[in-house]
Ligand SMILES: O=C(O)CCC(=O)C(=O)O
């Protein structure tokens with residue numbers, strides 16, 4: 594890949610995603626206040642996809658395709674992630690936020706990391722880079738801890754070829770609290786992350802079927818994948834703030850954004866707060882009355898949207914905790930091996946819809962998007 598192609602695509606990585614986000618948010622503000630919303634978030638039981646016939650796997654894939662071409666957002670049940678691992682990792686998020694001393698957090702600050710690993714205090718990033726420039730912008734209320742793939746977290750043990758977002762080999766990018774400060778931290782992360790990583794590889798096979806590709810199409814691209822995850826915390830509001838004069842929230846947990854990778858697997862505590870911009874450009878709660886009890890949330894992210902030439906939709910979402918309760922969540926952002934160069938999937942290109950995106954190296958794309966949240 595010639596150098597000039599990469600640098601122009603880095604620019605395009607930021608701008609393309611921001612343009613999509615800004616355009617959808619603009620449509621939101623001109624859409625009628627009284628919504629004629631008919632959209633509900635689909636719930637897909639993926640249990641038949643584990644041990645059944647190809648025909649049954651294809652039936653699940655068909656439901657995934659329908660969700661991805663509409664809102665790009667759905668709940669899954671029958672996913673096999675143990676309740677124990679889910680509860681333990683949510684509890685870990687709480688322990689990290691509440692029990693780790695400020696100086697220990699400071700030592701893990703993401704500003705020390707080229708790859709945005711470690712402790713991310715609320716005011717360090719704007720999840721929607723445009724929010725930084727809004728007059729009187731207040732910091733988002735979230736606080737989080739980020740880590741990425743390492744072979745020790747992979748139940749397969751990996752393929753020995755992991756490289757970082759920028760292609761660097763042999764770097765130790767993750768940082769961890771010490772065992773003394775937070776006993777069992779790494780073990781709990783490893784258990785949950787390992788289970789979700791296996792689920793993500795399985796889901797990618799269903800995504801392949803959903804795009805009429807061979808089931809194994811993506812397998813060789815996720816042997817040492819980009820798989821960043823985070824423990825997230827949103828404080829409750831002591832006195833939940835009324836909306837401001839323009840009908841916007843005064844306090845936002847995480848600004849409106851799309852995720853960067855292929856798809857996200859999200860675990861959240863019962864507290865409400867996550868909202869998605871529906872296909873009709875109306876904010877709706879992600880965990881409405883139809884949300885399943887033990888489900889996980891899946892949303893399409895930007896890399897899959899560009900890979901499919903816009904056929905699959907990346908979901909715009911945000912978090913606003915309007916309750917007095919604390920909220921915790923653990924998103925897992927799944928993408929392909931950082932060193933994979935991606936070109937639009939040929940079956941998503943037609944004479945009416947020619948490829949809109951130049952080739953790009955997967956990790957470079959994600960790194961560029963991460964950088965945009967912390968600076969201009
Ligand atoms: O906390 C949540 O529910 C969503 C988190 C999220 O959207 C993100 O970290 O990208």
Ligand SMILES: [Fe+2]
Pocket residue numbers: 850851852910
């Ligand atoms: Fe997100």
